Amino acid sequence: MADPMQQGLEPIPAGVVNLTDFEAHAQARMSEQAWAYFSGGAADELTLRANHAAWDAIHLQPRVLRDLSGGHTRVTLLGRELPHPILLAPIAYQRMAHADGELGVAHAAAAQAAGMILSAQSSMPMEPIAAAFAGEPQRGPLWFQLYWRDDRDFMSELLKRVERAGYEALVLTVDAPVHGARDRERRAGFALPADVRAVNLGGLKKAIDLQPGQSLMFDGLMARAATWAEVQWLREHSKLPLLLKGVHHPDDARQALSLGVAGFVVSNHGGRTLDALPPSAALLRRMRAALGPEVPLLVDGGIRRGTDVLKALALGADAVLLGRPYVFALAAAGAHGAAHAIRLLRDEYEIAMALCGCRTRSDIGPQLLQSAHE
Numbered sequence: 559m560a561d562p563m564q565q566g567l568e569p570i571p572a573g574v575v576n577l578t579d580f581e582a583h584a585q586a587r588m589s590e591q592a593w594a595y596f597s598g599g600a601a602d603e604l605t606l607r608a609n610h611a612a613w614d615a616i617h618l619q620p621r622v623l624r625d626l627s628g629g630h631t632r633v634t635l636l637g638r639e640l641p642h643p644i645l646l647a648p649i650a651y652q653r654m655a656h657a658d659g660e661l662g663v664a665h666a667a668a669a670q671a672a673g674m675i676l677s678a679q680s681s682m683p684m685e686p687i688a689a690a691f692a693g694e695p696q697r698g699p700l701w702f703q704l705y706w707r708d709d710r711d712f713m714s715e716l717l718k719r720v721e722r723a724g725y726e727a728l729v730l731t732v733d734a735p736v737h738g739a740r741d742r743e744r745r746a747g748f749a750l751p752a753d754v755r756a757v758n759l760g761g762l763k764k765a766i767d768l769q770p771g772q773s774l775m776f777d778g779l780m781a782r783a784a785t786w787a788e789v790q791w792l793r794e795h796s797k798l799p800l801l802l803k804g805v806h807h808p809d810d811a812r813q814a815l816s817l818g819v820a821g822f823v824v825s826n827h828g829g830r831t832l833d834a835l836p837p838s839a840a841l842l843r844r845m846r847a848a849l850g851p852e853v854p855l856l857v858d859g860g861i862r863r864g865t866d867v868l869k870a871l872a873l874g875a876d877a878v879l880l881g882r883p884y885v886f887a888l889a890a891a892g893a894h895g896a897a898h899a900i901r902l903l904r905d906e907y908e909i910a911m912a913l914c915g916c917r918t919r920s921d922i923g924p925q926l927l928q929s930a931h932e
Contacts, residue, residue: 567891567892567893567894568891568892568893568894568895569891569894570890570891570894570895570898571583571890571891574890574898575902576862576863576902576906577862577863577883577886577887577899577902577903578862578883580883580886580887580889580890580895580899581597581886583886583889583890583891584596584655584885584886584887584889584890585597587656587889587890588654588655588889589654590746591743591746591747591748591749592654592655593746594740594742594743594745594746594748595651595654595743595748596649596654596655596882596885596886596889597742597882598740598741598742598743598830599738599740599742599828599829599830599833600738600739600740600829600830600831600832600833601738601739601740601741601833601834602741602833603742603829603833604829604833604834605826605829605832605833605834605835605836605837606828606829606830606833607829608829608836608837608860609826609828609829609837609838609839609859609860610860610862611837611860612837612838612839612840612860613839613860613861613862613863613865613866613869613870616839616869616927616928617927617928618865618868618869618910618914618926618927618928619925619926619927619928620913620914620915620926621914621915622915623915624915624917625917626912626915626916626917628917629911629912629916629917629918630918631643631904631907631908631911631919632918632919633871633876633877633919634876635673635699635854635856635876635877636699636727636799636820636821636854638699640671640673640698640699640877641671641696641698642671642672642698642904642907643867643871643875643876643877643878643907643919644672644673644698644867644877644878644880644900644903644904644907645672645673645674645675645698645699645856645877645878645879645880646663646667646672646673646674646675646879646880646881646884646900647675647828647858647879647880647881648675648676648677648678648703648729648731648803649677649881649882649884649885650677650678650679650680650681650756651679651680651681651750651754651756652677652680652681652682652885652888653681653682653753653754654681654750654751654754655885655886655888655889656888656889656892657892658888658892658893659680659681659682659888660676660677660680660681660682660687661682661686661687661690661893662888662892662893662896663884663888663893663896664676664687664688664690664691665690665691665893665897666884666888666893666894666895666896666897666900667691667697667698667896667897667900668690668691668692668693668694668697668698669694669897670897670900670901670904671694671696671697671698672698672880672900672904673697673698673699673700673701673877674691674698674699674700674701675701675702675703675729675879676688676700676701676702676703676725677703678702678703678704678705678756678758678759679705679756679759680756680757680758681754681755681756681757682757683757683758684702684719684720684723684725684758685723688700688723688724688725689724692724699726699727700724700725700726701725701726701727701728701729701801702720702725702727702728702729703728703729703730703731703803704716704728704729704730704731704792705730705731705734706730706735706783706784706788707759708764708782708783709764710791712760713791713792713795714795716758716759717792717795717796717798719758720796720798721796721797721798725798726798726799727798727799727800727801727820728792728796728798728799728800728801729800729801729802729803729823730784730789730792730800730801730802730803731803731804731827732784732802732803732804732805733803733804733805733806733825733826733827733831733832734804734827734830734831735783735784736783737831738827738830738831738832738833739833740830766782786813786817789802789814789817789819790817793817793818793819799820799821800818800819800820801819801820801821801822801823801854801856802814802819802822802823803822803823803825804823804825804826804827804831805822805824805845806826806835806836806841808844808845808848808849811845811848811849811853812848812849815849815853820854821853821854821855821856821876822845822853822854822855822856823855823856823857823858823879824838824841824842824845824855824856824857824858824875825838825841825857825858825859825879826838826841826859828858828859828881828882829859837859837860838857838858838859838860839857839860839869839870839873841857842855842857842870842873842874842875843873843874845874846873846874846875847874851874854876855874855875855876856875856876856877856878856879857870857873857875857878857879858878858879858880858881859881861878861879861880861881861883861903862883863903863906863910864903864904864905864906864907864908864909864910865906865910866878867903867906867907867910868907868910868911868914868916868922868926869927871919871922872922872923872924872926872927873924873927874924880899880900880903883899883903884896884899884900886899887899914926
């Protein structure tokens, strides 16, 4: 497998000065089907739009004339100190965006000291991705995202492989047991290209055998979906910390904690599953208020600016996950583009900290925020 960092860096497109600037370049380079897959959301895309709008609706209330010398962006997550609070969200099939795919993104993330969560539906094998990531001494954490597959022998072998490769935590996505109704994908006639597949998931799933009158949804797909029993099984069959991604209700979060879950990614799947969910900013505020200050919480959905990162931490997040923007940057300029996107966001976050009078993470809290109507 070719190393994208040994093939020369692609130039960053002219005029790119923020994450949103990558989008037009990405769309021009992607097929219509790939663009629909990466950019679209579920149904009317209410939640997709609301995610970003919710961050915009929060205003900052800075403090001035403070001594910020010696300030830094370091945070602590799951007992580990990170250079900054930016990680990359799990996104499937990245070779549809660019030939560098997940391997290029791993190099980019490691070079920029960002954490990375590899999708179970990665279009590149997990082992070279982990090897590329591990080679950078200042790298962030490397986690592996799971979708439950109703085959415990397969899941057991997958967990062993993940641990051998050096991944440091598991992230089980719990809010997408089935796909959302994605109108953009259906209009574009989306289908995976012949040379792109989820290479870490082995062969085909077991066929669904339905009896007359049974529902494909409830007697087929949902009968195979994860339940609390599967969460318990994962805790018992892996030594890695387990986080749940997509828990929306505090009572579900409390039940997960009782089973030994280590933390949560507050997420509505980027607006790609159930439309009309609250935006991530509102979910984060609710979860932190319900669970208290000690439970590790990350958040994704609509993060585009360094001020969004600051707002997320002020609402109680320990770190943020960047999603679509890094894939658009990958499409526009390969691994170099993804690295540039991370750097832009990190620089903007430092600017936001400085202009709000925040020397370290401990200075960032709800006192910095006011809603747009205040």
